[in-house]
Amino acid sequence: xxxxxFAEAIRDALxxxxxRDPNVYLIGxxxxxxxxxxxxxxxxxxxxxxxxxxDTPITESAIIGAAVGSAACGLRPVAEIMYxxxxxxxxxxxxxxxxxxxxxxxxxxTIPMVLRSACGAGRGSAAQHSQSLEAWFMHVPGLxxxxxxxxxxxxxxxxxxxxxxxxxxxxxxxxxxxxxxxVPEGEYTIPFGQxxxxxxxxxxxxxxxxxxxxxxxxxxxxxxADGIDVExxxxxxxxxxxxxxxxxxxxxxxxxxxxxEEVKFAGSGAEIAAMVAEKAFDYLDGPILRVAAPFCPVPxxxxxETEFIPSEEKIIxxxxxxxxx
Amino acid sequence: xPIPKKKMIEMYTTMMKIRMFETKVSELFAANKIPGVVHLxxxxxxxxxxxxxxxxxxxxxxxxxxxxxxxxxxxxxxxxMLAEVFGKxxxxxxxxxxxxxxxxxxxxxxxxxxxxxxxxxxAAGAALAAQYKGTDGVAVCFFGDGxxxxxxxxxxxxxxxxxxxxxxxxxxxxxxxxxxxxxxxxCVADVADRAAAFGIPGVVVDGNDVIAVYEAAxxxxxxxxxxxxxxxxxxxxxxxxxxxxxxxxxxxxxKEEIEEWKKKDPIPRFEKRxxxxxxxxxxxxxxxxxxxxxELAAGEQFAEESPYPETSDLTTDVYVD
Ligand SMILES: Cc1ncc(C[n+]2csc(CCOP(=O)(O)OP(=O)(O)O)c2C)c(N)n1
Ligand SMILES: [Mg+2]
Numbered sequence: 001x002x003x004x005x006f007a008e009a010i011r012d013a014l015x016x017x018x019x020r021d022p023n024v025y026l027i028g029x030x031x032x033x034x035x036x037x038x039x040x041x042x043x044x045x046x047x048x049x050x051x052x053x054x055d056t057p058i059t060e061s062a063i064i065g066a067a068v069g070s071a072a073c074g075l076r077p078v079a080e081i082m083y084x085x086x087x088x089x090x091x092x093x094x095x096x097x098x099x100x101x102x103x104x105x106x107x108x109x110t111i112p113m114v115l116r117s118a119c120g121a122g123r124g125s126a127a128q129h130s131q132s133l134e135a136w137f138m139h140v141p142g143l144x145x146x147x148x149x150x151x152x153x154x155x156x157x158x159x160x161x162x163x164x165x166x167x168x169x170x171x172x173x174x175x176x177x178x179x180x181x182x183v184p185e186g187e188y189t190i191p192f193g194q195x196x197x198x199x200x201x202x203x204x205x206x207x208x209x210x211x212x213x214x215x216x217x218x219x220x221x222x223x224x225a226d227g228i229d230v231e232x233x234x235x236x237x238x239x240x241x242x243x244x245x246x247x248x249x250x251x252x253x254x255x256x257x258x259x260x261e262e263v264k265f266a267g268s269g270a271e272i273a274a275m276v277a278e279k280a281f282d283y284l285d286g287p288i289l290r291v292a293a294p295f296c297p298v299p300x301x302x303x304x305e306t307e308f309i310p311s312e313e314k315i316i317x318x319x320x321x322x323x324x325x
Numbered sequence: 326x327p328i329p330k331k332k333m334i335e336m337y338t339t340m341m342k343i344r345m346f347e348t349k350v351s352e353l354f355a356a357n358k359i360p361g362v363v364h365l366x367x368x369x370x371x372x373x374x375x376x377x378x379x380x381x382x383x384x385x386x387x388x389x390x391x392x393x394x395x396x397x398x399x400x401x402x403x404x405x406m407l408a409e410v411f412g413k414x415x416x417x418x419x420x421x422x423x424x425x426x427x428x429x430x431x432x433x434x435x436x437x438x439x440x441x442x443x444x445x446x447x448a449a450g451a452a453l454a455a456q457y458k459g460t461d462g463v464a465v466c467f468f469g470d471g472x473x474x475x476x477x478x479x480x481x482x483x484x485x486x487x488x489x490x491x492x493x494x495x496x497x498x499x500x501x502x503x504x505x506x507x508x509x510x511x512c513v514a515d516v517a518d519r520a521a522a523f524g525i526p527g528v529v530v531d532g533n534d535v536i537a538v539y540e541a542a543x544x545x546x547x548x549x550x551x552x553x554x555x556x557x558x559x560x561x562x563x564x565x566x567x568x569x570x571x572x573x574x575x576x577x578x579x580k581e582e583i584e585e586w587k588k589k590d591p592i593p594r595f596e597k598r599x600x601x602x603x604x605x606x607x608x609x610x611x612x613x614x615x616x617x618x619x620e621l622a623a624g625e626q627f628a629e630e631s632p633y634p635e636t637s638d639l640t641t642d643v644y645v646d
Contacts (some may be wrong), residue, residue: 014336032578034504056509057474058441060501089442089477124361124412126423296640300423301412303633304361 001184007040007177010116014026014041014078016187018048022077024162025052027063028080028116031122038118038177039192040085040248044317053236060090064115065073066166068098076162079181082099084117084171085128087275098167099142110165114158120173120211120261121298122310132262134187134206134209138239144192149180149213151181152238152302155191163189173261193240204255204323207246207272212259212310238268246272247280254285255322259315263268264292286325291318328539328589333362333604334613336378336535340370340592342617343394346354346403349621350393350410350424354570358629360412363424363514366394368533368565372497372593373398375538378560379546385433385464386449387444390496391426392437393466393566395543404622413631421642440477441502444468449481452549459646463494463549471502473516479523482555496559497532502525505566517559525555532560533591534596546560553598563589 004012017024025048026041032055035042045053054062060081067079081087087094098111121130137145144166148154153171161168185312198213199220213234218232233242233249252254256276258269276288289298291310299305328594347365354363361639366373369391377386377398388395396406400415409416410424417427428436435451440446446464455462472478473496478508485492495517500507528545530537538560545556563586567574574583599605 030500030504032504052419053387055505055509058471059474059476059507061476086440089440089475125422125438126361126425126426127475203613294640296643297421299421299634299639300361300418300426301414301420302635303412303636304420307636307639 001182003153003180004183005178006151006154007038007170007178008297009155009183010040010067010158010172011042011044012183013155013162014044015047017159017162018044018052019020020187020250024076024078025069025072026056026078029056029057029058029063029082031055031080036080038174040177047261060086061093064090064093064098065217066307067113068093068101068111068117072101072109072224075184076112078114078116078162081115082116083276084119084133085171087117087133088273094167095140099140103142111167112165114161114170116169116170116172117314118174119171120175121305122175122211124300124302124305127297132260134171134238135262135266138268143239144237146192146237147209147234149176149198149210149234151179152183153190153196154182157236159190160192161188164192171172171210175211175268176286179214190236192237193242194237195233195242195245197231197245198234199230199232201229202233202255203229204257204319205246205249205253206230206232206257206259206319208234208259208316209238209268210261212261214258215310215312216315219312219319222312223316223319228319230319241272241275243279246276248298250276250280251283254283256284256288257291257315257318257322259291259310261293261309263295264290265295267292286322289318289322291315326644328536330343330604332378333599336374336539336604337595338597338613338617339374339378339398340535340595341362342403343373344592345614345617345621346406349625350362351570354569357620359410362569362571363393363410364569365566366391367584368586369499369562370496371535371538372560372562373467375535376493376542377493378539379542380463380465382432383460383621385448385455386435387435387448387451387464387466389444389469389472390437390439390451391469392427392568393424396427396429396434396437398583399434400513401429401434403620404569404627406629407624407628409526412633413628414638415616415631415641419638419642423562424529441469442472442477443483444595445472445478445481448492448608449485450643452485452490453488454646455491457486457588462491463495463546463548465495466492468494468496470498470500470507470516471505471510473519474510482525482557484522485555489552491549491552492555493542493549494555495542496557496636497562498559498589499562499564499567501564501578506577515523515558515559520557524559529555529561532562533589533594535591535595547557549618559643572635588598
């Protein structure tokens with residue numbers, strides 16, 4: 001299996017889908033010759049031309065709106081918002097238009113679009129270029145929310161996203177772009193709502209997303225040395241959420257820690273914790289614990305940003321708290 | 326009316342301060358002393374300088390991601406700015422904001438902004454406050470050619486026009502929004518043409534000529550103060566550096582174009598004028614530069630020696646207690 005990084009895996013998925021379906025096109029700022037600020041779309045304009053790799057003015061509302069409108073009329077746009085923080089400028093087009101049109105129109109329309117965007121902290125980009133906002137999108141009926149952690153998952157999930165007939169928000173943690181992994185060649189899909197067990201274990205379940213999956217994996221290795229066997233569940237899609245895989249894991253380990261980079265308060269972990277409490281309370285040996293960011297904007301200073309992002313140490317500490325009761 | 330000599334010297338000092346500040350930031354960034362990203366204003370100094378030279382401390386500005394020049398021209402403190410850019414506790418925002426979020430409310434600086442098009446509605450709001458309170462305060466909104474395509478910008482101009490708000494929309498047309506050339510992102514020759522859509526004056530000036538910028542800004546600010554409403558003032562300029570430090574800026578701009586514009590550098594042009602008009606001598610210029618260099622050196626030392634914020638600072642300042 002070839003090895004590639006996360007950005008290349010995404011590009012691979014885009015290329016495969018654009019070759020397969022002439023209605024798939026890209027739209028966004030600096031996605032053409034510049035190839036996206038993280039190099040994700042590099043070279044695609046050379047292969048597919050300006051008609052299908054569309055550079056836009058700085059105009060997020062119109063980017064999403066054009067994607068929604070053209071999706072309603074038979075195209076399959078992959079729109080890009082450079083940083084998810086910029087979605088606020090265009091939110092109406094996403095949550096009032098794209099997400100609700102099918103329902104409002106009595107199921108008479110489909111909006112097969114993907115919104116790709118970079119999220120996450122860790123590059124000193126401060127409060128308006130570093131956020132994790134997945135819970136916002138999870139809260140909107142009609143949207144699908146995808147958050148891959150590995151190159152292979154990113155590729156398979158993006159192909160699924162492009163083929164899905166619903167609006168999909170596809171969140172790419174910017175510090176994952178350079179991470180490498182084995183990626184199957186050619187086309188393959190990963191179904192939405194299917195979590196992946198990134199590490200099997202019997203003592204405690206850790207549900208983690210995106211970059212936190214890797215932190216959790218590292219933490220698990222260290223915890224193994226202390227005799228704690230961690231199972232790591234990566235939901236991969238937050239909406240739909242694979243409740244069964246999480247519940248099965250909790251029923252086996254009886255302990256749950258949830259790790260995400262979003263702020264803890266009303267973050268995606270709150271939904272997961274509530275779901276487990278509702279459906280598997282009797283299986284739990286003790287309280288559910290969340291390791292997540294504190295309730296503040298992402299700070300600029302390195303000393304603060306490091307503290308903001310959940311660390312391996314905090315995951316280890318959290319797991320020990322839960323395991324040792 | 327001729328521009329007073331004092332004003333000319335003040336503008337020269339401001340332009341040089343911006344140029345030297347940005348050059349220092351560029352060096353410090355290259356030396357890995359500055360986290361995150363910085364967008365430099367080198368080449369565009371005449372715009373912020375000419376406009377802010379017409380403002381009072383009590384007037385407001387909204388800035389952009391490329392904000393150092395605006396802040397310095399509005400009186401921003403070099404030490405506090407450098408410390409902030411370093412992410413230090415002693416900086417303007419206690420290290421929480423960084424280059425893209427510096428603000429000084431006492432100087433009417435309502436913040437640099439990480440959101441392209443974030444500023445214009447805020448400027449309309451600041452102008453509304455001035456109108457509401459019956460002061461003759463003015464708000465200036467700096468925004469790029471790229472930002473001129475945002476809905477927020479158009480909405481702000483329309484609202485300001487409808488309510489005759491005392492705001493001057495200063496478009497810094499450096500021809501590029503990141504990698505996108507303005508020729509491909511708008512279909513009017515000048516951003517100022519868009520003023521017609523809102524029924525406000527649209528004025529184009531050579532943004533590399535500080536005197537031209539100043540004179541046009543005087544008119545626009547006068548109009549605003551008199552309650553006659555907003556003006557869209559477009560300043561044609563060019564950024565010498567890449568979009569951010571680290572971007573060579575040559576993937577989407579030709580070397581020839583960059584060289585052409587460097588010949589139109591606003592600073593030598595103004596220097597020549599000052600010398601010919603005998604406003605300044607080479608010697609007095611030198612002494613101005615020495616003063617700035619000393620201020621920058623002190624600022625750098627202050628920033629270097631200052632501590633980073635402590636982890637206990639992480640969740641403070643989120644709410645008013
Ligand atoms: C809403 C939003 N969209 C996109 C960006 C990314 N971005 C930052 S600066 C920039 C270019 C801005 O161009 P312009 O307004 O002309 O200002 P300049 O950089 O030329 O000073 C872009 C696309 C952003 N920060 N915010
Ligand atoms: Mg520009």
